[in-house]
Amino acid sequence: MTADAAAASSADASTEGPPAGSVAESVAGSVAGSVAGPPSEAPSLALPFDAEAIEREPIVTERLLIRPLVADDSDDVWEYQRLPEVLRYIPWPERSRDEAHEHTMRRVGSRLLAEDGDNVHVAMVLVGEPSPTGSGRDRVVGDVMVRVASVEHARLELGWVLHPDFQGRGLAAEATAAVLAFAFDTLQAHRVLAELIPANTASARLCLRLGMRHEATFVEEEYDRVAGRWLDMAYYGILRREHTAARLAG
Numbered sequence: 001m002t003a004d005a006a007a008a009s010s011a012d013a014s015t016e017g018p019p020a021g022s023v024a025e026s027v028a029g030s031v032a033g034s035v036a037g038p039p040s041e042a043p044s045l046a047l048p049f050d051a052e053a054i055e056r057e058p059i060v061t062e063r064l065l066i067r068p069l070v071a072d073d074s075d076d077v078w079e080y081q082r083l084p085e086v087l088r089y090i091p092w093p094e095r096s097r098d099e100a101h102e103h104t105m106r107r108v109g110s111r112l113l114a115e116d117g118d119n120v121h122v123a124m125v126l127v128g129e130p131s132p133t134g135s136g137r138d139r140v141v142g143d144v145m146v147r148v149a150s151v152e153h154a155r156l157e158l159g160w161v162l163h164p165d166f167q168g169r170g171l172a173a174e175a176t177a178a179v180l181a182f183a184f185d186t187l188q189a190h191r192v193l194a195e196l197i198p199a200n201t202a203s204a205r206l207c208l209r210l211g212m213r214h215e216a217t218f219v220e221e222e223y224d225r226v227a228g229r230w231l232d233m234a235y236y237g238i239l240r241r242e243h244t245a246a247r248l249a250g
């Protein structure tokens with residue numbers, strides 16, 4: 001995180017959405033508008049989930065193939081992981097190529113969703129776009145994280161990154177919409193959330209495009225040890241019933 005980004009983050013938090021502390025405004029913007037939601041069955045995520053299932057049957061969208069990240073993707077991932085404009089808003093430190101490879105291998109090895117904190121990473125493979133490695137494979141242009149935020153409350157978190165050369169074409173929206181549908185349909189989430197720095201407007205727009213609601217911005221929620229600053233964090237979320245309703249509405 002650069003100093004600029006951190007400063008912009010704090011500035012944005014004061015202008016975006018209801019101000020921190022404005023409980024009435026925050027609640028008015030929420031779906032239930034009351035302390036308790038409507039009566040419902042106890043939530044239950046469809047866990048354990050092994051990423052092998054999406055290896056066998058990848059998610060196919062108009063332009064992308066979405067399947068678990070594998071070791072051979074490491075060089076494609078490096079192409080975006082090394083860029084300052086990508087690192088600006090992701091809690092990834094600057095890494096050497098070897099360190100980045102190790103990091104990708106850790107993400108590749110994380111394939112089971114069973115407990116809080118478990119995560120899997122799926123690659124956005126752009127069909128027909130050759131990998132710059134010359135491997136003859138289609139290129140991995142980004143990836144999406146699915147993390148178990150809470151088993152008890154059937155809550156999942158998504159995170160995403162797309163190579164800047166491929167931004168502005170709706171590819172992130174295409175991939176994340178498919179992963180969001182997977183989170184609700186296959187994993188049976190009750191709620192899906194995304195967490196971001198308020199200055200990350202591209203990511204905030206993506207959340208809104210996915211039908212998520214800006215629910216809160218927590219002031220000085222995280223400390224960035226690299227930049228030596230506190231960061232505000234914005235939370236976006238969507239409920240299962242909202243996702244279903246949006247789908248029915250077309």
Ligand SMILES: CC(C)(COP(=O)(O)OP(=O)(O)OC[C@H]1O[C@@H](n2cnc3c(N)ncnc32)[C@H](O)[C@@H]1OP(=O)(O)O)[C@@H](O)C(=O)NCCC(=O)NCCS
Binds near residue numbers: 086195197
């Ligand atoms: C967040 C991020 C994935 C968004 O990528 P993106 O390319 O802006 O998102 P999309 O793929 O949905 O593209 C949407 C843009 O493409 C445009 N677009 C062009 N063709 C389109 C199409 N066929 N369908 C939809 N949108 C299209 C849209 O108008 C939109 O532009 P706008 O943002 O100016 O309104 C990207 O900025 C990124 O990787 N950032 C760095 C990493 C990061 O911050 N990750 C999140 C940490 S919380």
